[in-house]
Amino acid sequence: MSDLLERLRGRGWRMTAQRRVVAEVLDGEHVHMTADEVHARAVAKLPEISRATVYNTLGELVTLGEVLEVSTDRRAKRYDPNAHRPHHHLVCARCGAIRDVHPTGNPLADLPDTERFGFTVSDVEVTYRGLCPECSGA
Amino acid sequence: MSDLLERLRGRGWRMTAQRRVVAEVLDGEHVHMTADEVHARAVAKLPEISRATVYNTLGELVTLGEVLEVSTDRRAKRYDPNAHRPHHHLVCARCGAIRDVHPTGNPLADLPDTERFGFTVSDVEVTYRGLCPECSGA
């Protein structure tokens, strides 16, 4: 979405070819890519883009709240462009595939004060785990 | 708990000094240690124990279901010896500290079939994020 590019420009981003390409890649089919997958797709559009820039740009998008970082395990982090619609994740324990899901209920409300230990709780993240159709079929 | 040692023996574990030490370390004050912290404490009791063995043993304990692996981010995994009492986690976004928490409600029931995409869902993991008293105070 060029909305994204607009928003970024509005926030004072200097608009470089590299940043545009990374934003376009994330905007494509909405999947949960690793930084390396983003880099691979970016290279296809702009061969000289470096890994460091992809990491930088993804990091900036995350701090701006435009993209969500999902680290479900010790494998590579994945990036979720669907940051403006609240949701949770369903991940395949075997192959690492991720889907966005929308459970009912409000887990934040389910944590009583007595269970907060003085923390300032700002966010919940619910991760469902299981096997995707492909992996459970085999 | 020497219950742990009992259970492991019962499951056909060959009981070596190294494994005993790792089990003892986990059994100590119940905190969420990284593999390196476990190794450090283990070395104090058995100086010649190697990192590889600590990793192996932790991995085995996890597959046996005696210990829970918690990977909240791309930092080191943490190991939670409280595997037999179901619970979730509250983690400090700044320093990485973890506490066990017991929210009310049942998130597994909150994921409708239409949101399962053919996955065989076996587990939910709820992670509350925020700042611990120390980190929010400073």
Add this chain to the structure above:
DNA sequence: ATCCTACATTGGACTAAGTCCAAGTCAAAC
């Protein structure tokens, strides 16, 4: 249109956390 400069990009070296493996050791079944 051109200049200027602060912000961006680059690639290569570096790091943290973990995995792998061939050789050596040892718990426990006999």
Add this chain to the structure above:
DNA sequence: GTTTGACTTGGACTTAGTCCAATGTAGGAT
């Protein structure tokens, strides 16, 4: 006490990511 297959070891290797000094450039000022 032997035997033997499971366990341990340390060092090399991998993966995912961070850091940095040198270089390039977007976009405001002129």
